[in-house]
Amino acid sequence: MNELQERLAWRGISRRGFLKYCTMLASLMALPPAAGQAMAEALARARRPAVIWLPFQECTGCLESITRSHTPTIEGLIFDALSLDYSETLMAAAGHQAEQALKRAVEDNAGRFILVIDGSVPTGLNGAYSCIAGRSNLDLLREVAPKAAVVIAMGSCAAFGGIPAARPNPTGAVAISEIVRDKPLVNIPGCPPIPVVMTGVIAHYLTFGSLPELDRLRRPRAFYGETIHDRCYRRPFYDRGLFAKSFDDEGARQGWCLFELGCKGPVTYNACAHVKWNDHTSFPIESGHGCIGCSEPGFWDAGGFYRPLSAPAGPLKLAAGAVAAGAAVGVAVAIANRARKGAARAAHVTATVADLEKADGGER
Amino acid sequence: MSSTALQAHNSTRATRGASLERAVEVLKEVIDAPIASYFSSCVHCGLCAEACLFYTETGEPKYTPIHKLEPLRRVWEREYTLLGRVKKWLGLSKPLTDEELGAWRELVYDSCTMCGRCSLVCPVGNDLVYMIRKLREGMALAGHAPPGVVAATRRTVEIGSPMGIRWPAVAAQIKHVEAETGLKVPIDQAGAEYMLLLSSMEIINFPEYLSAIARIMHVAGKTWTLCSEAFEATNSGIQIGVSDIARVIVARVVNAAERLQVKTVVSPECGHAYFALRWDGPNLMGRPFGFEVKHVLEVLDEFRVQGLIRTEGFEEGRLTFHDPCQIVRRGGVIEPQRHLMQMIARDFVEMDETGKYNWCCGGGGGVSANEEAEGLRLAAFKRKKAQLEACGAQTLVTACANCRIVLEEGLEHYQMALPVVGLTELVAKHLAQDDGRRQDEEG
């Protein structure tokens, strides 16, 4: 029995249970069913790949999402089964020991390790807004990233800047992709991201030696290919024009569409509506709250969580002034026009039949 | 030349004779809110072309009514819109040139009878004929009115009638009518109820109109008169489009009617004459009149309603009525002719598009006086020809001497044997002599 399976078995997860999980993973990633088997074999075979997890400007929500699921999930186990060589939040070591561990992990696995980052990178004041052991995140990232095999930006902060980068962005926070430009990088946005997405990406990498197909924003297409709205079970209500108007009205009780309450489902690419959360139990819309679009770039500044997508994102500041300006221009033109017309009328010389032919016709 | 000298030169140029400057000035004067609204509304849908017989019969896109108004539009845009003026300052729009205006003569005069049919079909509601009338103010003062129309206008102003007829010719006709009917034709009779006007065309070509009127008035027992100083009803000033001249012409009639203290001035069987006097007249004079203006058809229909005239017998065969544009579509006299036709025709058929939707004869708005337009006019006549053939009429009745002569020429050109008759004459022809009032008088 191989190492991974031993670990799994130790946690009470059988070979069949693991195979079943891989089948589900393949299905989620829209890979053929046979890929499930291949993934299971690949994961079992794999030499423990080293993983270095660096937390930057973040809230630890992403890590929580993966490690604190209600039962010992396979996601957590796979993660555990990998060699998590450095994670400040999880590791027992602290202080100089921790620094030492990072240094060793990077050196020992140079060119082979998976670098997972959660949180954005502050660039203001030369990165001084977020430091670990006296070194800025920016500095650390510039040192570690070039030695990684692949970089996974976990969560919206790492992927797109997230809340730290929201206006007015005092720390000059940027996405990882702004700094790491020459490594295979996958974004797994979400606040937090769905845990299975990360395992899917790692499983894919271990099975096929490559990242899954990514979209323009470097998100795995299999999970971010459709909007919440596309897969939402409330979609039929949208199509029929049935909307909840407030969170406690009859429409809300009837489970009608939450578009008018500001749901960002139509512009949010994520898998919540079909993968769901908490072991496939539910997702925010199912709990009666509209999608806030947390996995989209710039979601925090996208015009308010409770404003319908079709409503103006901000107050109209110019309209009143424009009406006044229009009236002013109009009146000015009107006065000028009346003056011109008046001048033409004043200059009018009564026409006679003599004026029907050109006076200068014969003179020249 | 110094700039002051140039200005002085320009201003003298602008006040004497025709010139582009005068044209632009007068267009600036006549452009008003409706015109601004119309030009702002046009979407270039081209439907007005489908209502214009000069387009439908030639298939030439340049005869599209809105296109004929391009010079007016340009003056409006340049002078009365901010964007137009900005374009002007930036040198993005070219000023109107005399050559351009000259090139437009064919479109504004030769291929437009001011029939106003386009004004009825425009989906955004543009009153195109309203604009053509105003554009002609400028065209005429730029010296681009057709020579034939200029000559007719000159004769109207200088001699008193577009065809150059003077009172003696009318007096001769009167003698002839008096001899024929045995009725006196009153002249310059103050206090008469009706003052009759004539059109030159009637005096020369259709003297039967005067005798018909004499007999009808006699039977109806109404007092009426002709005026030796204002017998001519037609107004070339309107057709050429110069209000100042139209005012001079219309003033003759107004002054005469007020001097004779008549109650009603009766416009003869002539379209533009009616429009000039009834609808443009008070606006030209700048005041309402002290008398009423009616078309002879309205007067006859009133007599019919009041029982003052009755007819006996009917015309043979199938009759149809050609609605003169200025009386019907532009004048609002729509029903009287139909009642009168019913009096004298057993088989009266309407043409397919009739009443306010009639098709013009092709000779209105000065076109019949414009020799250069003859070919176009005959081409446009194909519309009327098709209508007449479709309705199968054997007699064509109308109530406009100008229409009548244009119809006769057209029919002759296309070798159609179809008599054209004035409605007043037909009513007079069937006038019942045993009228109640007349019997009373005799008794």
Place this chain on the structure above:
Amino acid sequence: MGLEAIPVVVEPADLAAARAVLRELAVLVERLLATGEGGAIDLGVLPLTPAARAWLIDRLGRGEVEIRLTAGGQSTITETGCAGVWWVRHGNEAGVVTSELLEVAYVPGLVPVSRAEVENGLQRLNSGLDGLN
């Protein structure tokens, strides 16, 4: 009021996709007979409406074997009326179906035990026997 009370519109069955699944199953069964190698169709990634899915399951019918697997939640593997075609539903610990497949095989892939597991079993048997002694 539970989520089950939230009405969801049942769309009319669009059977085109379901018919395509039947055709593909036939191809897989033919291959199974010819080469011994079957295959599977993942119902989760197909655009099947609930009605079309129901129609498909109904068409396939029920066979004699039903296997229940308890590993990280309940899974059921049901033989369909077409021998060699198995209807596989994997559930998680909360009882939610997480994936659903139609597998074409003599014996579904998850069912046989592996050599390592048998060796493990033998070890346990031996140690158990030791304990008894």
Place this chain on the structure above:
Amino acid sequence: MNALEFLAWVRGPGLDLALAVFALGVVWRLIEIYTLGRKPDLAPPRRVPAASGWHTLWRRMLPPPGMFRRSPVSYVGGYVFHLGLAIVVFFFIPHIQLIKALLGLSWPGLPSPVIDAVTVVTLAAMVVVLIDRVRRPVKRYLSTFEDYFVWVLTFLPVLTGYLAVKHLWLPYTTMLALHILSAELLIALLPFTKLFHAFTAWGSRWFNGEINARRGVPV
């Protein structure tokens, strides 16, 4: 700028700007046009029932006798695309939401499949109308750059709206933002192009109706 920022811009400052230009333009142009004045008609009017500016406002929506036959494409195409635009603009629920947010007015919308169908028909009608413009000699003769430009200006919001809703070509967020942007262009340029007929056609019809009504002709 990412797609969501782009969307937020068009929904926020972009919309504000477009509506401001629209409001400025409409007020200015209406004053510019309707203060040019006109002389009162001194001829005593003839009173005829149904002859008035108000009647013409509505009567001009129907083709006069004989006209439909002469240019069926103009009428059918015109009706379909004007009505289609009105339905899509005023009865698509997100649009009603926008109006509600701006003006506080709202009314029931139409189901999405209906809007989808109307959109396709509207797009088709606009294409037909364009082909008619190119192929009919009169329309081609009258057409200027502005006519084609304005066609594009009107066509784009409908097209991008459809593409966005149907998730075609570009990601929904980008397409939606492009849709809103194209609609904003349309709104902002409306007062300065022939699209202004949406406002002045009513005035034009009224003038025409009133002028002719005085003479007793219901036009």
